[in-house]
Amino acid sequence: MMTSLGPNRHLIGRAPDLVARELATPALVIDLDAFQANLAKMADLVGSAGGKVRPHAKAHKSSLIGRRQIEAGAVGLCCATVREAEVLAEAGLPGLLVTTPVVTPSMVARLVAAAEKADDFMVVVDSLTGVETLAEHARVSRPVGVLVDIDMGLGRDGLVDPAEAVALARRIDELPQLAYRGVQAYYGHLQHVKTLADRHAKIAEQWENLARFLETLGAAGLAPEIISGGGTGTHHLDLAHGPFTEIQPGSYLFMDKQYGEVEIAPGGSPFATSLTVAARVVSIAQPDRVIIDAGSKAVSTDYGPALLAKGAPDGATYQFMGDEHGAIRMPEGANRPPLGAIIELVAPHCDPTANLHDRFHVIQGGRLVDIWPIEARGY
Amino acid sequence: MMTSLGPNRHLIGRAPDLVARELATPALVIDLDAFQANLAKMADLVGSAGGKVRPHAKAHKSSLIGRRQIEAGAVGLCCATVREAEVLAEAGLPGLLVTTPVVTPSMVARLVAAAEKADDFMVVVDSLTGVETLAEHARVSRPVGVLVDIDMGLGRDGLVDPAEAVALARRIDELPQLAYRGVQAYYGHLQHVKTLADRHAKIAEQWENLARFLETLGAAGLAPEIISGGGTGTHHLDLAHGPFTEIQPGSYLFMDKQYGEVEIAPGGSPFATSLTVAARVVSIAQPDRVIIDAGSKAVSTDYGPALLAKGAPDGATYQFMGDEHGAIRMPEGANRPPLGAIIELVAPHCDPTANLHDRFHVIQGGRLVDIWPIEARGY
Numbered sequence: 001m002m003t004s005l006g007p008n009r010h011l012i013g014r015a016p017d018l019v020a021r022e023l024a025t026p027a028l029v030i031d032l033d034a035f036q037a038n039l040a041k042m043a044d045l046v047g048s049a050g051g052k053v054r055p056h057a058k059a060h061k062s063s064l065i066g067r068r069q070i071e072a073g074a075v076g077l078c079c080a081t082v083r084e085a086e087v088l089a090e091a092g093l094p095g096l097l098v099t100t101p102v103v104t105p106s107m108v109a110r111l112v113a114a115a116e117k118a119d120d121f122m123v124v125v126d127s128l129t130g131v132e133t134l135a136e137h138a139r140v141s142r143p144v145g146v147l148v149d150i151d152m153g154l155g156r157d158g159l160v161d162p163a164e165a166v167a168l169a170r171r172i173d174e175l176p177q178l179a180y181r182g183v184q185a186y187y188g189h190l191q192h193v194k195t196l197a198d199r200h201a202k203i204a205e206q207w208e209n210l211a212r213f214l215e216t217l218g219a220a221g222l223a224p225e226i227i228s229g230g231g232t233g234t235h236h237l238d239l240a241h242g243p244f245t246e247i248q249p250g251s252y253l254f255m256d257k258q259y260g261e262v263e264i265a266p267g268g269s270p271f272a273t274s275l276t277v278a279a280r281v282v283s284i285a286q287p288d289r290v291i292i293d294a295g296s297k298a299v300s301t302d303y304g305p306a307l308l309a310k311g312a313p314d315g316a317t318y319q320f321m322g323d324e325h326g327a328i329r330m331p332e333g334a335n336r337p338p339l340g341a342i343i344e345l346v347a348p349h350c351d352p353t354a355n356l357h358d359r360f361h362v363i364q365g366g367r368l369v370d371i372w373p374i375e376a377r378g379y
Numbered sequence: 380m381m382t383s384l385g386p387n388r389h390l391i392g393r394a395p396d397l398v399a400r401e402l403a404t405p406a407l408v409i410d411l412d413a414f415q416a417n418l419a420k421m422a423d424l425v426g427s428a429g430g431k432v433r434p435h436a437k438a439h440k441s442s443l444i445g446r447r448q449i450e451a452g453a454v455g456l457c458c459a460t461v462r463e464a465e466v467l468a469e470a471g472l473p474g475l476l477v478t479t480p481v482v483t484p485s486m487v488a489r490l491v492a493a494a495e496k497a498d499d500f501m502v503v504v505d506s507l508t509g510v511e512t513l514a515e516h517a518r519v520s521r522p523v524g525v526l527v528d529i530d531m532g533l534g535r536d537g538l539v540d541p542a543e544a545v546a547l548a549r550r551i552d553e554l555p556q557l558a559y560r561g562v563q564a565y566y567g568h569l570q571h572v573k574t575l576a577d578r579h580a581k582i583a584e585q586w587e588n589l590a591r592f593l594e595t596l597g598a599a600g601l602a603p604e605i606i607s608g609g610g611t612g613t614h615h616l617d618l619a620h621g622p623f624t625e626i627q628p629g630s631y632l633f634m635d636k637q638y639g640e641v642e643i644a645p646g647g648s649p650f651a652t653s654l655t656v657a658a659r660v661v662s663i664a665q666p667d668r669v670i671i672d673a674g675s676k677a678v679s680t681d682y683g684p685a686l687l688a689k690g691a692p693d694g695a696t697y698q699f700m701g702d703e704h705g706a707i708r709m710p711e712g713a714n715r716p717p718l719g720a721i722i723e724l725v726a727p728h729c730d731p732t733a734n735l736h737d738r739f740h741v742i743q744g745g746r747l748v749d750i751w752p753i754e755a756r757g758y
Contacts, residue, residue, distance in 0.1 A: 100672075101661045103718050151664060282480045286535075297734045321533075321534075340508070379404075
């Protein structure tokens with residue numbers, strides 16, 4: 001079995017030309033300068049707005065990246081899976097919030113075990129069954145924090161009726177092994193609304209929806225301490241005008257094709273692409289294209305073809321060609337990259353692309369400076 | 380870190396009701412009876428036709444499954460990645476064939492190292508650079524087998540000119556550290572042509588294309604010993620009328636939504652679905668649907684929504700709802716499955732779905748009889 005650093009570990013710290021020649025591909029690559037700029041920029045924006053950020057670890061599934069986010073001032077990290085929570089808790093990262101309901105007893109038991117290892121651990125619930133299952137596993141000596149999950153028009157998890165939110169919050173509040181902390185109200189479906197104006201109009205409707213919940217909870221003496229929501233696409237509006245005590249962005253670290261098409265903030269995106277998939281030309285047998293070793297098992301297929309970042313001539317386009325390959329179609333008259341040349345792709349969608357890989361290859365000035373395991377991928 | 384058998388290992392051999400209650404989800408599941416029937420059926424079909432099969436391991440990336448295929452009579456296994464070849468060679472499986480060109484020196488070195496561990500190891504090439512790079516790493520005392528890769532209209536890897544195939548074959552034949560074994564001629568793009576008649580017409584054109592190569596190679600004294608090609612969708616025609624000495628099917632073990640729409644053989648498919656993703660209902664807060672914990676990180680997104688296999692009422696449909704969730708939309712008047720209920724999905728496409736997971740959960744009669752690691756996933 002491969003070690004967790006994989007087949008490129010011997011290239012760490014070596015000369016850029018050796019890395020260019022020898023890097024095993026496809027390889028998920030982080031441009032460290034762009035990554036650090038994104039990390040710092042979000043910290044600045046949140047700080048200037050007097051807000052808080054609990055970044056979503058589903059984007060990277062890596063404890064090393066999570067730790068950097070905490071060091072940059074994040075109050076904690078959001079987790080989409082039990083495995084993410086387990087891995088980040090094992091690394092001792094504080095303020096973990098499991099952002100979608102878990103109801104299977106064996107999985108709730110794992111969450112409670114993770115909560116023993118890391119401070120200020122929270123989960124969301126949207127059912128009384130969820131509350132009771134959690135209460136069966138949690139201990140009075142170390143209560144698990146709970147947020148009531150509110151639907152913000154996404155139509156996925158989350159309550160639609162404020163009275164139900166009160167009933168849940170009250171029950172959580174009664175149980176000594178649970179600690180009622182507030183609400184989560186996430187509008188994932190509005191993150192990619194293309195113009196800022198349209199997005200503002202749509203999320204403002206949901207702020208009104210949330211206001212009904214907050215009023216009803218307040219009137220019942222259950223005003224939330226934490227109101228968690230928002231993401232990369234809405235962060236500007238959330239920080240300036242939103243009802244949240246904290247935001248949950250994930251993609252801002254990496255960016256992708258999908259966010260590249262969104263007007264994220266006035267004057268352009270504060271975040272730059274830092275994540276690419278490095279592939280190599282492995283066949284030049286066809287006249288109008290070259291074939292690279294990155295296909296649907298290296299790049300997510302949920303938002304059309306990948307964009308070309310580096311290595312291909314202007315006007316070239318990427319096309320999926322099966323599990324492990326893609327074609328770079330050449331514009332007329334362009335020189336084809338030679339066999340073995342590296343071509344870098346921008347992912348259509350960063351989260352599921354990172355999930356296909358086992359490690360990030362961290363590049364700075366052409367040098368492979370580190371390899372970060374994506375140790376919370378999978379189930 | 381999780382062991383390779385994952386969070387469900389304690390359920391192996393336990394009572395079906397406990398498995399139903401406790402199985403951590405999403406979990407990739409193999410129905411062992413259907414799987415074994417598919418395995419046996421392909422062996423029968425190939426045997427009756429007097430053919431050979433070298434199944435494609437890209438579908439499962441598992442040495443335990445590969446071993447079962449060898450035990451069922453396969454002459455070897457095809458590999459799509461260096462990692463697949465490494466893992467299967469480490470397990471001592473014979474007859475490995477790397478089905479797409481590898482040209483990076485570090486990766487070619489890994490292939491040659493794998494070839495030292497397993498008998499009858501072969502790779503394909505479609506460039507002189509590929510041949511020379513391989514020759515630089517291979518040893519005269521243990522020659523690496525080589526197939527010349529021929530394009531069959533797929534437009535990916537593979538030569539389009541018979542004269543080039545002769546040049547490559549001749550050069551391979553000259554080099555004592557390489558062994559010229561024949562050709563690969565794969566038409567992946569024709570596997571899913573819906574009707575048998577259309578598929579037959581399209582592949583017959585490619586058989587003519589291949590005949591030109593075979594003639595030219597024969598005239599040059601380089602007649603191939605091995606002619607490898609074909610897949611699950613074309614296996615019936617390949618075995619009955621095709622030019623191949625062996626076929627390379629992968630999906631026949633599992634089947635999926637995509638192959639479910641294809642007329643694979645006269646009288647219906649000889650293979651049944653054996654692979655599903657088991658998910659659980661985690662939210663019932665919305666009136667017209669339930670939410671399950673399987674989204675785009677548990678089920679491939681390259682062929683539309685998943686089909687519902689078990690657990691949901693007739694007429695219900697699956698819709699992706701982000702990385703980790705899906706909605707099961709209920710037909711009017713249907714009873715909604717309760718919180719915690721297991722819903723099984725048929726993958727839109729089996730290969731990239733298996734690649735999202737770390738292990739197969741092998742079920743027989745409701746019992747979890749084994750867990751098989753997908754140890755060759757990733758890079």
